[in-house]
Amino acid sequence: MGEKLHEIRLTVNGVPRETRVPGRRLLSDCLRHDLGLTGTHVGCEHGVCGCCTVLLDGEPVRSCLTFAVTVDGREITTVEGLREPDGSLSPVQRAFSESHALQCGFCTPGFLCTVTALLRDNPAPSDDEVVEGISGNLCRCTGYQNIVKAVHRASELMGEAEGRS
Amino acid sequence: MKPSAFDYHAPRDVGEALEILAATAPHGKVLAGGQSLIPLLNMRLAAPAHLVDINRVPELDTIEAGGAGVRVGALARHAAVERSDSAARAQPLLRTALRHVAHPVIRNRGTVVGSLVHADPSAEMPAVLVVLGGSVRLARHGGGERDVPAADFFTGPMESAAEPGELAVSAFFPALTPRTGTAFAEVARRHGDYAVAGVAAVVSLDDDLRIRSARVACVSVGPRPAPLDVTEECGGRPAATVDWPSVARAVSLRVDPGDDIHATAGYRRHLTGVLAERALRVAAGEAADG
Numbered sequence A: 001m002g003e004k005l006h007e008i009r010l011t012v013n014g015v016p017r018e019t020r021v022p023g024r025r026l027l028s029d030c031l032r033h034d035l036g037l038t039g040t041h042v043g044c045e046h047g048v049c050g051c052c053t054v055l056l057d058g059e060p061v062r063s064c065l066t067f068a069v070t071v072d073g074r075e076i077t078t079v080e081g082l083r084e085p086d087g088s089l090s091p092v093q094r095a096f097s098e099s100h101a102l103q104c105g106f107c108t109p110g111f112l113c114t115v116t117a118l119l120r121d122n123p124a125p126s127d128d129e130v131v132e133g134i135s136g137n138l139c140r141c142t143g144y145q146n147i148v149k150a151v152h153r154a155s156e157l158m159g160e161a162e163g164r165s
Numbered sequence B: 001m002k003p004s005a006f007d008y009h010a011p012r013d014v015g016e017a018l019e020i021l022a023a024t025a026p027h028g029k030v031l032a033g034g035q036s037l038i039p040l041l042n043m044r045l046a047a048p049a050h051l052v053d054i055n056r057v058p059e060l061d062t063i064e065a066g067g068a069g070v071r072v073g074a075l076a077r078h079a080a081v082e083r084s085d086s087a088a089r090a091q092p093l094l095r096t097a098l099r100h101v102a103h104p105v106i107r108n109r110g111t112v113v114g115s116l117v118h119a120d121p122s123a124e125m126p127a128v129l130v131v132l133g134g135s136v137r138l139a140r141h142g143g144g145e146r147d148v149p150a151a152d153f154f155t156g157p158m159e160s161a162a163e164p165g166e167l168a169v170s171a172f173f174p175a176l177t178p179r180t181g182t183a184f185a186e187v188a189r190r191h192g193d194y195a196v197a198g199v200a201a202v203v204s205l206d207d208d209l210r211i212r213s214a215r216v217a218c219v220s221v222g223p224r225p226a227p228l229d230v231t232e233e234c235g236g237r238p239a240a241t242v243d244w245p246s247v248a249r250a251v252s253l254r255v256d257p258g259d260d261i262h263a264t265a266g267y268r269r270h271l272t273g274v275l276a277e278r279a280l281r282v283a284a285g286e287a288a289d290g
């Protein structure tokens, strides 16, 4: 007797997707294995590292601490969905690249999703607000100085694009 | 690691959730935000046969702030309660303490009621419920509801009065009363980590601005958050002349911390004293302004 499968529908990066998953399928594994979106990384599977952070209806959440069945019918944005409609890098992605805010890149998808939501809610955060905002994401090689710089740089780029100075 | 297999249930209302919990007890577990349960499942420290997911029960997604206090439904996320201005007006300690609960991303999913039922002695919200003298409302199929006072709700480390088959439907945090102030202070290795030590404090003054009552509840220094009344140690003096260091010392002597990889018992006791003084002074200051 096989494990019971549940039919679920997700809108991932704007595209409706359907799949069948057992109740215990983590959203992180559903994205990576069932839907082939391997940009979402998995580090610890207990909520500590933040690599697996994705946006659920725009809010950052841990995909390793969410069952895929629980979010049936909802909208997910992964790192693959952050780029601009014309395919160019988003301001947050550009800022991370320009500020050398990554080395191996393992932690980067989680940071990009977290920071995208952070800057949407708080377009010009202070240093303290940046550090608190990314406190749930670990980076084991770059160090945080350049990541903090990148968040401020992304805020500038977004301001320029909107005509804020 | 991955969770072991379980039967997944997604009730649409409280009645259905209670029926499933009754039918599957003691093998069913409630899944709320999953921010404590799913790590346990992933590490296979827990392997329930049935999971009852309450995320599709909208009637539990409520925050009701009124004159008496704030009633938080079982699906209200930490982030929603933290953002609620009406909840912060009725009882400011909620927002103050929630900012110490995990990281913002975890707060987007984790629920206040889930945190209470989980009953981690290092968690902030149990201490808040205890120091305010709040309660948790439990429901079971065919059995109606019962309100359990905070002082009886936390029965041991990771153990609460919620029995198999029961659903915690809401928690109640009493409102701030006049001439009363609240405060929360903690030390964590990184903002958002579980506290090495933490103290929630409530201080009330009488009409002459003398201490009428002073209470604390401490985090990470015992099997469960116990309410400590230090009114007597304050000696009925005006807040400005209370010997806060000696009151704080009394607090640190009444807790029962243990050693672990993060801190020794002695360091936790010391920190509890330092944090108690800080929290009591702030609460007394707020009381004088309120």
Ligand SMILES: Cc1cc2nc3c(=O)[nH]c(=O)nc-3n(C[C@H](O)[C@H](O)[C@H](O)COP(=O)(O)OP(=O)(O)OC[C@H]3O[C@@H](n4cnc5c(N)ncnc54)[C@H](O)[C@@H]3O)c2cc1C
Binding pocket: A046, A047, A048, B029, B030, B031, B032, B033, B034, B035, B036, B037, B038, B039, B074, B100, B101, B102, B103, B106, B109, B110, B111, B112, B113, B114, B115, B117, B118, B122, B123, B124, B125, B162, B166, B167, B168, B169, B192, B193, B194, B195
């Ligand atoms: C990296 C990380 C850091 C964290 N740091 C902190 C911290 O500093 N402080 C802190 O307090 N917490 C911390 N947490 C835990 C977080 O606050 C959780 O959200 C909370 O403890 C549990 O709430 P939940 O809704 O996620 O519950 P779940 O994980 O869904 O459930 C937890 C337990 O409670 C039971 N339960 C939940 N809701 C109900 C209900 N309505 N009725 C009956 N039983 C129920 C479940 O069956 C389970 O046993 C952290 C978590 C992570 C992953």
Ligand code: FES
Binding pocket: A041, A042, A043, A044, A045, A046, A047, A048, A049, A050, A051, A052, A053, A062, A063, A064, A065
């Ligand atoms: S893999 Fe999800 S937080 Fe580490």
Ligand code: FES
Binding pocket: A101, A102, A103, A104, A105, A106, A107, A108, A138, A139, A140, A141, A142
């Ligand atoms: S870039 Fe390597 S872990 Fe962050």
